[in-house]
Amino acid sequence: MADSMWQGGGVDLDAYLERVGHRGDVAADLPTLRGLHAAHVDAIAFDNLDALLGREAVPLDLDSVQEKIVRQGRGGWCLEQVVLMAAVLDRIGFTFTAFAGRTRIRTGSRFGPALHVALCVELDGEHWLHDVSFGAYGPHEPVRLAEHARLDDDWSFDLVREQTGEYVLRFLRPEGPVELYGFTTDVRHPSDFEILNHFCLTHPRSPFNHQMVLQRTQPGVRHILAGSTLTEIRPARPATSRELDKDELLTAPADIFGIALAPGDVQALRTVLDGP
Template sequence: MDAYLACVGWSGERRASADTLRSLHRAHLHSIPFENLDAVLGSAPSLALPDVEAKLVRGGRGGYCFEQNTLFAAVLKSLGFHVTMHTARVLRAGGHDAVRPRTHMLLIVRVPGEEGRYLADVGFGGATGLLEAVPLVAGTEFRAGPRLHRLVRATEHDGLLDLWVLQAPEAGVWADQYAFTLDPVAPADLEVLNWYMATSPRSPFSHTLSAHRSTPEGHLALRGHTLVATGPDGTRTERELADTDEVVRVLATDFNIAAPEGTRAAVASPTNRP
């Protein structure tokens, strides 16, 4: 815990409260970048907690949703929160007609002494991801810094459990981000999804570099050789990086990611490896 809290720059009172959950969520997101370099290099990252800690806390690296939320869940549990792991179907890529598998990991958190639950997710990566954990309440808007979200219940679906949908405004309208139920999953389930997302040729993470970093000044995203900066007001600037040397340099200077051996070869072209 000492190493983790130093990594994310958090020095609050170590007790399980809603304020702790929100502030620690924001500190994690601002400090540990999202990245999929292990998958681009051809292997699934380990989800064993000592390996995740060594990589994200001590190793100058980031990770994607399975690693990020595995680490955050362990931190929250050690502080006294009750945490369950869940999977979600990402909706924003491909629209409603493209049914994608449930390959995103999120957390549902209970605060001792409170009746309600919270959605926590430090692993979504994009500029529309949660900056802070939000109460699991339908129809209410929640603002954290420049980011606005709401949760709704889907009115039409075939499942027996309520289907929750996280939304964020895009181009002036509420856009679906992902959908999930409150049926928890086990670490063994996540191992299968982690392997698929990292190694399947059908997974976008297995062949294209993706890195994200949220800061108080905005959001940075790198996909392949394209760098996109999103300001607090939503303005976007985009540029193409010149070569693999610039990609590695930007990963280090702008994302605080120490690129592992083999990164230059893996990102030698905008489409990375076949």
């Protein structure tokens, strides 16, 4: 296939499909988009461990992302997962662009930096919000990109549009709607990702470089680990939280989030948890 900025020609599609457990043929259609979305979020966790362990870089080139997430069985944070997903969609033949959103959940602000990146896929004259990398609060399948669009089943979401023109993705919970992020569809390119990646890795205001942040979405349960607090979300029930001790924190990546850590990474994580 011809080269593109999304590097579809360089993705190992068979290895990716095996990693996420997707069976059957793929094509540039809505059933494939839905199937890939669900399989990806079920199999691949949000994982900030490289930043927590003090790695000097979190590479965003496709080869590095595939080595880490596909071959090593790690998770990845938003930008890594978008690089991988975009390459997969490009390889299959989807038409899409990327955009950036301003996270609202946990920040209490609508005006923070636009650090979250997702994709807008065009199919048969409609546009779909395709976001596999927001972690345990994010959608499990694409959401039609239109005012008042709604996704209803065990996990429900909707889109509202504010007077500013910004869309807001909301997670509909028993305790009330949770605003996840606001966004416009202004186009972002892979070169923009590098700036966001540097902020997430190095900036003192980054939420990802000073505590463990792991998240995973599965059909009947969602888990979020922030620092030592593990939150569990189940359909139609209020979220529950508990504190993990050091031993539980060391085993949580594998046991709860399905992240395969090398022995050296486990030891490095133990050192971080032991503190100075």
